[in-house]
Amino acid sequence: MLSISSVVAIITDFVMTHINILLMMATFVSGGVFAFLFLLTRTISSRNVRGFIRFFMPVSGWFSHSTKIDVLLYFIIKFSFRWVAFFAAILTTFLAEKAGATLGAWLQFDQKIQAGPITVVILCIIMFMFSDLGEFISHYIQHKNRYLWEFHKVHHSATFLSPFTAFRVHPVGVLLDALCIGVCRVVPVTLIVFFYGFSIVELLAMQASTSLIFSLLTLGTLQHTHFPISFGILDRIFISPRMHQVHHSVARKHWDKNMGSRLSIWDWIAGTAYLATRDEVQKYGIGGIEDERGDYQRIWWCFLGPIVKCSAAIRRAAARTKRMMLHPERAGGE
Numbered sequence: 001m002l003s004i005s006s007v008v009a010i011i012t013d014f015v016m017t018h019i020n021i022l023l024m025m026a027t028f029v030s031g032g033v034f035a036f037l038f039l040l041t042r043t044i045s046s047r048n049v050r051g052f053i054r055f056f057m058p059v060s061g062w063f064s065h066s067t068k069i070d071v072l073l074y075f076i077i078k079f080s081f082r083w084v085a086f087f088a089a090i091l092t093t094f095l096a097e098k099a100g101a102t103l104g105a106w107l108q109f110d111q112k113i114q115a116g117p118i119t120v121v122i123l124c125i126i127m128f129m130f131s132d133l134g135e136f137i138s139h140y141i142q143h144k145n146r147y148l149w150e151f152h153k154v155h156h157s158a159t160f161l162s163p164f165t166a167f168r169v170h171p172v173g174v175l176l177d178a179l180c181i182g183v184c185r186v187v188p189v190t191l192i193v194f195f196y197g198f199s200i201v202e203l204l205a206m207q208a209s210t211s212l213i214f215s216l217l218t219l220g221t222l223q224h225t226h227f228p229i230s231f232g233i234l235d236r237i238f239i240s241p242r243m244h245q246v247h248h249s250v251a252r253k254h255w256d257k258n259m260g261s262r263l264s265i266w267d268w269i270a271g272t273a274y275l276a277t278r279d280e281v282q283k284y285g286i287g288g289i290e291d292e293r294g295d296y297q298r299i300w301w302c303f304l305g306p307i308v309k310c311s312a313a314i315r316r317a318a319a320r321t322k323r324m325m326l327h328p329e330r331a332g333g334e
Contacts, residue, residue: 074164127192127203128210135261136270139260153306156286157285165224249283
């Protein structure tokens with residue numbers, strides 16, 4: 001017979017192992033209830049349980065082929081390629097920690113500053129901001145580079161947004177995210193180790209806990225949902241679900257807007273922030289012939305399609321460059 005301590009240990013182990021999915025579900029349910037109550041007098045006519053269910057779990061969306069692809073990619077990415085990003089984060093933190101320690105030894109700086117609670121909070125926020133900047137840079141590059149856009153199309157091809165859509169990504173995008181985040185984070189982490197002497201375990205714990213807290217505070221799970229939740233004036237600082245939903249609009253004018261992950265300050269600085277009017281976003285996806293054919297509603301195409309299209313684009317660019325080199329007099333006419 002199991003003792004109370006054994007039961008508690010089993011429950012604790014389960015919660016810690018599945019904390020991401022549990023928090024995602026909890027945020028989704030609570031966010032859906034909040035959005036329903038908020039919109040009762042605005043857009044929802046059926047003020048009853050049936051009306052709530054239709055709003056919260058629209059059958060046409062949750063049982064669409066787009067959502068099925070989201071779920072499949074969720075398991076594939078989470079249990080395979082996400083580990084690459086995870087180990088990349090550990091590697092960059094390890095290198096930064098070693099660089100900070102080496103710098104301290106080289107400069108003979110042995111008197112580390114004792115970090116109090118307030119200092120630790122400030123340092124956590126600094127590391128989070130640089131990590132978020134890395135995510136923004138990666139996202140920006142994937143939108144502005146026509147070759148990388150072919151890989152990022154996989155994410156934008158979702159015609160219905162669910163929390164699983166966050167994992168609707170190509171492995172190339174995962175690797176680019178890890179690279180940009182690592183590059184942006186290495187300098188501040190090195191300096192933090194140099195001045196305060198934190199270990200790699202402490203640094204990883206600080207980064208993970210801060211990322212989780214900000215994801216909860218900014219309702220990160222609800223970014224990929226149909227709940228039109230805005231933060232009002234705080235949209236100037238954080239990316240609200242409504243801002244990210246605009247980013248997924250089928251309208252091309254919205255694609256290069258609101259590219260921040262959790263902070264919108266990068267978008268306001270880069271001039272890519274956009275606050276849509278009510279009901280401006282009607283559909284999601286990339287539109288055009290690719291949506292009509294359902295290219296990205298096939299799991300194999302989500303992985304191989306971007307490689308095929310990117311390779312074709314590179315070959316066309318190489319052929320065009322070759323023609324310009326062989327016949328420079330024609331360059332002006334092309």
